[in-house]
Amino acid sequence: MxxxxxxxxxxxxxxMVAATPILLAAIGELVVEKAGVLNLGxxxxxxxxxxxxxAIAVETGSPWAGFIGAAAGGAALSLLFVxxxxxxxxxxxxxxxxxxxxxxxFSALLGQSYVGVKPPATxxxxxxxxxxxxxxxxxxxHHDLILYFGIVLVAAVWAALKYxxxxxILRAVGENHDAAHALGYKVVRIRIxxxxxxxxxxxxxxxxxxxxxxxxxxxxxxxxxxxxxxALVVFASWKPWRVLLGAYLFGGITVLQLxxxxxxxxxxxxxxxxxxxxxxxxxxxxxxADKSSAPASLGRIFHAAR
Amino acid sequence: MIVLEKRPQxxxxxxxxxxLVAVLATMIVGGLLFGALGTNPxxxxxxxxxxxxxxEFAFYYRPQLLVKGAPLVLIAIGLSLGFKAGIWNIGAxxxxxxxxxxxxxxxxxxxxxxxxxxxxxxxxxxAVGGWAWAMIPALLKVRFGTxxxxxxxxxxxxxxxxxxxxxxxxxxxxxxHGFPGSRNLADYxxxxxxxxxxxxxxxxxxxxxIAVIFAYVLxxxxxxxxxxxxxxxxxxxxxxxxxxxxRLILFCLGASGALxxxxxxxxxxxxxxxxxxxxxxxxxxxxxxxxxxxxxxPVGILxxxxxxxxxxxxxxxxxxxLGLPAAxxxxxxxxxxxxxxxxxxxxxxRVRMRKSEVA
Numbered sequence: 063m064x065x066x067x068x069x070x071x072x073x074x075x076x077x078m079v080a081a082t083p084i085l086l087a088a089i090g091e092l093v094v095e096k097a098g099v100l101n102l103g104x105x106x107x108x109x110x111x112x113x114x115x116x117a118i119a120v121e122t123g124s125p126w127a128g129f130i131g132a133a134a135g136g137a138a139l140s141l142l143f144v145x146x147x148x149x150x151x152x153x154x155x156x157x158x159x160x161x162x163x164x165x166x167x168f169s170a171l172l173g174q175s176y177v178g179v180k181p182p183a184t185x186x187x188x189x190x191x192x193x194x195x196x197x198x199x200x201x202x203x204h205h206d207l208i209l210y211f212g213i214v215l216v217a218a219v220w221a222a223l224k225y226x227x228x229x230x231i232l233r234a235v236g237e238n239h240d241a242a243h244a245l246g247y248k249v250v251r252i253r254i255x256x257x258x259x260x261x262x263x264x265x266x267x268x269x270x271x272x273x274x275x276x277x278x279x280x281x282x283x284x285x286x287x288x289x290x291x292x293a294l295v296v297f298a299s300w301k302p303w304r305v306l307l308g309a310y311l312f313g314g315i316t317v318l319q320l321x322x323x324x325x326x327x328x329x330x331x332x333x334x335x336x337x338x339x340x341x342x343x344x345x346x347x348x349x350x351a352d353k354s355s356a357p358a359s360l361g362r363i364f365h366a367a368r
Numbered sequence: 369m370i371v372l373e374k375r376p377q378x379x380x381x382x383x384x385x386x387x388l389v390a391v392l393a394t395m396i397v398g399g400l401l402f403g404a405l406g407t408n409p410x411x412x413x414x415x416x417x418x419x420x421x422x423x424e425f426a427f428y429y430r431p432q433l434l435v436k437g438a439p440l441v442l443i444a445i446g447l448s449l450g451f452k453a454g455i456w457n458i459g460a461x462x463x464x465x466x467x468x469x470x471x472x473x474x475x476x477x478x479x480x481x482x483x484x485x486x487x488x489x490x491x492x493x494x495a496v497g498g499w500a501w502a503m504i505p506a507l508l509k510v511r512f513g514t515x516x517x518x519x520x521x522x523x524x525x526x527x528x529x530x531x532x533x534x535x536x537x538x539x540x541x542x543x544x545h546g547f548p549g550s551r552n553l554a555d556y557x558x559x560x561x562x563x564x565x566x567x568x569x570x571x572x573x574x575x576x577x578i579a580v581i582f583a584y585v586l587x588x589x590x591x592x593x594x595x596x597x598x599x600x601x602x603x604x605x606x607x608x609x610x611x612x613x614x615r616l617i618l619f620c621l622g623a624s625g626a627l628x629x630x631x632x633x634x635x636x637x638x639x640x641x642x643x644x645x646x647x648x649x650x651x652x653x654x655x656x657x658x659x660x661x662x663x664x665x666p667v668g669i670l671x672x673x674x675x676x677x678x679x680x681x682x683x684x685x686x687x688x689x690l691g692l693p694a695a696x697x698x699x700x701x702x703x704x705x706x707x708x709x710x711x712x713x714x715x716x717x718r719v720r721m722r723k724s725e726v727a
Contacts, residue, residue: 102517142706151372151717152709155456155517159656160705167698171405174693281695286525293518332533339522343504346519347512365374 068321073314075200078209079275081313083108083267083284085212087291088298088305089219090263095295096223097256098236098359102158103143104264105288106165111136111265112272113169116181116279119269125184129208129269136265137258139165144254147363154361166282176279184208184274208270213306215263220302232256236357239364249364264288286339293342297349300356308345315341372717382715387661387668390707391675397707398700407690415690416682416697429681431568435639437677438572439464439631441670443655445579446624448664452587453599455620459505459520460628461652462527463498467629468636469534470497472643475559476539476550486558490633491571498629499622501527506621510614516621528648535643550643553636561638572634576673579627583666596620628652654680657705676701 087104094101114135119128139161146157187210189203223229232252234242239249271287272279290312298304319334327334395417399409420429443460450457457463471494478486505519539550553559561570587593599606599616607613631651640647658676662669683697713719 146706146709150710150713152712156660156705157709159458160702160709163653163657164699164702164706167695167700167702170695171693171699174695286522289518289521293515293522296515296518330533330537332529332536336526336529339525343508343514343519343522347508347514365372 068325071197071200073317073321075204077310077313077317078201078205079313080316081309082209082212083270083275084287084291084294084312085216085306085309086208086267086270087264087288088294088309089212089216089302090260090267091291092295092298092300092302092305093219093223093232093263094256094260095360096236096300096357097232097253098239098357098362098364099147099253099257100154100158100361101140101143101161101257101260102155102292103140103161103165104260104291105284105286106162107136107139107261107264108165108268108271108284108288108291109169109282110139110165111268112284113173113176113268113279114265115269116176116179116272117172119181119273120176120179123182125182125273128181128273129266132265132269133262134265136263136268137261139168140257140261140264143261144257148250148254148257151363151365154363162288170281173279173281177281179279181273181277181279183277206274208266208274216302216306223302233357236359239359239362243364243366249366253364264291267291290338290342293346296356297345299349311345312338312342371720372713373720375716375718378715382711383663386708386711386715387663387672390661390704390711393707393711394700394704397703401699401703402692402696405692405696407686407692412686412690412692415686416679416700419685420678420681429685431566432681433674433677434568434573435570435677436680437673438570438576439635439651440655440658440676441576441673442572442579442631442634443624443628443652444658444662444669444673445576445583445666446627447655448659448662448666448669449583449586449596450620450624451600451659452664453596453616453620454603455617456517457502457505457520457621457624458517458656459502459522459524459652460624460655461648461650462520462524463501463625463628464632464635464652465524465527465531465648466501466632467494467498467626468632468640468647469531469539469643470494470629471633472550472553472636473534473539475553475556475637478558479551479556482558484558487561487571487637490559490637491630494629494633495626496629498632499626501629502621502625503618506618506625509621510617516617520621524652531643531647532645535645535647539643541642548645552641554638554641559637561634570634570638572631572638575630575634576670580666580670587666592619628655654701657701660705660708 087108091104111132115128115132118131119125143157143161146152147154184206186204186206223233231247235247235249235252243249268284271284276283294305294308298308315338319337323331323334395413399413402412403409447457447460471490474493475486475490501523504523505516508514508519509516535550536548541549541551554562561572563569563571595611595616598609599611636643636647654676658669658672662672679697679701686692687694
C-alpha cells in the first residue's frame, strides 16, 4: 500500500470531473421537482444522452455536436414522460421507472455498433498563464467547457429561481398547482418545459460520462449515477448550491475509492466500489429528517376540472 | 376540443381491457421497431410469441416458460402488495441477490452432507436474506423518513458488489481450478430446487403458485389486505381508520423482500446452479413491469408473468435465429409498460369531444 502515490491536487481536479455528470443531472432534476414533478427516469435519460452524444460525436467528429445531440436526446426521452404524466395523467413513479427501463434497453440497442470505438477528444480550455500555476492551475483552470458550464448552470438556476418572475411562477406551480392554476398560470405548460429542461440536463450529464469521463461506450455505463443525482436533490433540500456541494462530495468519494483501489489498500475492491452507494444512503438518512423544504405538490397529478 | 372527465368510479371494463390493448399496441409498434432493424416484423412477432408455444421446438421451450415465469411472478406478487399501498420497493433485484447468496451459502456449508433438511434450511435462509435486505429501507423509512425508492435501489448496487466479492472469494468452488463461481448446487441432490428438470418444474414454480393464492386471500379476505388497499386509495382515511403506517411499511417491504429472496434462492439452486458474477439478469426490474401489467392483482400477475416469460424466451429465439439484438427485447418490455400506463387514462377518465366555449 502506497498512499503517497495519491496526489491531492490531481485528486481534486479529477473529483471535479467525476462530479460533473451528477451535478448536471441533479440540477436539471431540481428544476423539475421545483415545478412539482418527480421524474425517476434520470438514469434512463442519462444513458440515452450518453449514447446519443457518443454516436453524434463519433459521426461528426465534433464533441460539441455530441453534447448538443445528447441534450436533445435526453429531452426527447423526457418527452415520453411528458406524454405519460402530463397528458395521460399516469402515475409519476411508475412512469419514471418505465423511462429508466426503456432508456437502458434503447441505449443498448442504439449503441451496438459503437462498442470499442474511441470518441473525439473534448479539448480542455487553456487560460493564458493561469493554467500553469502550481496548485490552483490544474484545479481551477485546466478543464473542459462543459465542467464550467455545469457550475454556471447552478448559478443560473439559483438566480432564476430566486430573483426572476419565471422562477417565482415555477415555484408557485410546484408548491400549489391548484392555486397557480386559479391565478391563470398554465400549470401543464410550465411543467412540460421544466421536464424537458431536466431531460436535456440529464442527457448532457450522460454525454459527459461517455465523452469525457470514461471516454468510451459500454452498456449501462452510467451505473446508477442517475439515481445518485435523484438522491442528491433530496439531500440538497432542493437548494442549487447544496447540489454543487453534494456532487463534489460524491465525486470525491468516487475518485478517492478508485485511487485507493489503485494504491492497493487492504480493503477488497468490491467493498470500495460499493462505498459511493453506501455513503449515499447514509447521507440520505442524516439529511432526510428535514422534509419541510420539499415542494408541496411534488409527485401529485394535476388535472384541471375546468 | 378534447376534454378529460374524471369518472366517478374507475371503469371495470377498461381496467381489464388495457393490458390486452397495451400488448397489441406494443406488438404493432415493436413490429415497426423490428422492421426498422431490418427484420420482417411479422416473422419477428411470430418468433417471439408463437414459436415458443407451438413452434417446431416448443417441447424444449415450454418448460422454459415455467423456469422464467416463476421468479417473475414470485417477485411481482410481493412488489404488488407495496405498490398497492404506495410503498415503492424497486430494489427487488438486490433482495433477490442477497436471498440467493444466503441460501446458497447455507447449502454450500453443508456440502456434501446428504440430509433432508438441507434444502428447507436454504429456503428459510433465502427468505430471511431477502427480508433482511428489504428491512434496511423499511427501517430507515419508518425511523428517519428516508425515501425507500432511493435506498432500496442503492442497495441493488451494493448487493451486486457483494455478489462479485462472494463468487470470487468466500463461496468460490475450492475444486474449481481457480475459476470464479461456486460449486454447482444443481448437482448436489440435497440442495437442488429441481423437482423435475425435464418439464421445467422446480420449487420456485410451486411457491409462485402458493404466493398467488396467499396474496389473493390476503387482499380479498383479510383485514391487513384491506388496510393495504385503503392506504393506497385514501391515505388520510386509512389513518383515521386506525391503520398503522409503520407496520404496513415493514410488512409490505418485508414480504416483497422475502419473496424476492426466495426467487433468488430457487434460481441459484436450480436453473442458474452456481453463485457467479453474472447470476442476476434483471428479474427484479422486469417484475415491476409484470406487477403493473397484472394490474397489481394476483391472478393478473400470474398471466402477466407468463407473458413476460414468453417475451424472454421468444427474445432469445429471435436473437439466435433472426439476429435481433438482446436489447431489442428490453425495449419491447419497456414499451409495454409505457402503453399500459398511458392507456390507464381510459380507466380513470372519460375522453369527450366538446366544442370550445367562451369562458
